[in-house]
Amino acid sequence: MSTPLSSMLLVLMASFIGSFGAVFLKAASTRFVLNVRTLLTNYWLMAGIALYLLSSYFFVLGVRKGELTILYPLVSLGYIWTLFWSRLFFNEPLTRNKFAGLGMIIGGIILLQLGNR
Amino acid sequence: MNAAGVESADHVRSKAAKSRPTLIVFFCTVIGAVSQILIKMGAGTLSHSSPIAMLASPPLFAGYALYGISTILLVLALKHAELSMLYPIIALTYVWVAGLSVMIFHEPLNFFKVAGIAAIVLGVGVLGKGSKK
Numbered sequence: 001m002s003t004p005l006s007s008m009l010l011v012l013m014a015s016f017i018g019s020f021g022a023v024f025l026k027a028a029s030t031r032f033v034l035n036v037r038t039l040l041t042n043y044w045l046m047a048g049i050a051l052y053l054l055s056s057y058f059f060v061l062g063v064r065k066g067e068l069t070i071l072y073p074l075v076s077l078g079y080i081w082t083l084f085w086s087r088l089f090f091n092e093p094l095t096r097n098k099f100a101g102l103g104m105i106i107g108g109i110i111l112l113q114l115g116n117r
Numbered sequence: 118m119n120a121a122g123v124e125s126a127d128h129v130r131s132k133a134a135k136s137r138p139t140l141i142v143f144f145c146t147v148i149g150a151v152s153q154i155l156i157k158m159g160a161g162t163l164s165h166s167s168p169i170a171m172l173a174s175p176p177l178f179a180g181y182a183l184y185g186i187s188t189i190l191l192v193l194a195l196k197h198a199e200l201s202m203l204y205p206i207i208a209l210t211y212v213w214v215a216g217l218s219v220m221i222f223h224e225p226l227n228f229f230k231v232a233g234i235a236a237i238v239l240g241v242g243v244l245g246k247g248s249k250k
Contacts, residue, residue: 056181057168057171059156060160060163060171063157063161064161064163064166065161067218067222068153068154068215068218068222068224069214069218069224069226069234070230072153072211072215073211073214073215073234076211076240076241079240079241083244097243097244097246098244100240100243100244101240101241101242101243101244101245102240102244103240104237104239104240105237105240105244107236107240108232108234108236108237109233109237110233111229111230111233111236112229112233112234113233114233115228115229115231115232115233116230117227
């Protein structure tokens with residue numbers, strides 16, 4: 001394997017944490033006012049940004065070793081987590097297209113694993 | 118005749134308004150891909166894994182600055198366009214990152230990698246269609 005499993009797990013972790021960042025930003029957007037004090041006390045926004053920073057930290061650790069052709073496409077896992085959180089937290093419907101896209105992304109990641117040699 | 122003229126001008130205007138976000142998003146995918154290459158360059162030369170070492174790495178800093186710019190541009194473009202239409206363009210980032218990785222890091226490609234990336238690009242495109250009601 002040219003790209004170590006540890007690197008892939010770190011990128012996976014980054015995508016997972018980043019998807020929570022998106023949830024917090026979405027929650028923050030309903031309370032969004034363009035005013036410095038309001039922005040700084042919008043804890044949803046601050047938490048979302050903090051989660052994105054944490055996610056970037058893990059992403060950088062993840063891409064230290066291994067190939068970007070394998071690691072970068074793993075970022076697409078973020079779409080899958082976000083799909084579930086949107087359903088869970090915002091009651092957005094899971095449509096047939098979303099399931100099809102999800103299947104293709106998972107299939108693509110399996111193919112990449114076969115190509116990781 | 119006058120009415121027809123006004124209508125066609127409106128049509129041209131709405132066409133331009135539709136293609137502009139598309140072009141901006143396309144541009145975002147290119148600079149987004151370049152940012153990933155810089156991040157990989159910076160990450161690969163980190164001496165240790167502290168956040169301070171990350172902030173002090175010029176390629177990492179430049180990479181995240183570019184990433185920030187592309188994200189802000191993307192958000193601005195999304196204000197004027199439907200997200201579902203733009204997902205397939207956003208997914209192109211995966212293609213550029215792979216191409217640049219081959220060119221700059223001489224990473225090998227093989228059948229499974231190409232097929233995997235193609236499936237992910239299609240998947241992200243299809244997923245976006247699901248966000249439309």
